[in-house]
Amino acid sequence: MTEIAHWCVAGPERRKQEDFGCWYKPDGRSVAEQGGFERVEVRPRAYEWILSLSAGKRFHFSIDNLSSGLWVRREFQERVLATVHQIIEQGMNPRLSQLSLALLEFYQQPKLSVDPFYLEPELSEAG
Numbered sequence: 001m002t003e004i005a006h007w008c009v010a011g012p013e014r015r016k017q018e019d020f021g022c023w024y025k026p027d028g029r030s031v032a033e034q035g036g037f038e039r040v041e042v043r044p045r046a047y048e049w050i051l052s053l054s055a056g057k058r059f060h061f062s063i064d065n066l067s068s069g070l071w072v073r074r075e076f077q078e079r080v081l082a083t084v085h086q087i088i089e090q091g092m093n094p095r096l097s098q099l100s101l102a103l104l105e106f107y108q109q110p111k112l113s114v115d116p117f118y119l120e121p122e123l124s125e126a127g
Contacts, residue, residue, distance in 0.1 A: 004047075005048040008047050008051075009047060041076075042083050045080045046081075047096055050084060050096065050112065053109070053112065054109060054112065055103045055107050056108075077119050081117060081118070084114070085117065088114050100112065
């Protein structure tokens, strides 16, 4: 779903470019580079989450940087969630909307609302 999400985000000119003109640095990014990755990945990850739920599938956050030893930061998750809510409430772009509707119909899923989009509570270390 990630590449489809990038396709939905990209405008007409970016869709002609390799990787839809997305900034990408492969696995092994530093903490600073990971921060840059997260800044540009909020909207694509929000689209990916929408498409996943449209297909009746669970969405999993990924930092796409397995060898770094880093975890998905809660701040990144919260920014993605806020973006999902904004998109659902204000409307999707035409490509995302068309694909989401097709997935909802094919997988016989209910119309999207903000309700199924939430973050699991953080585990406390004391618990």
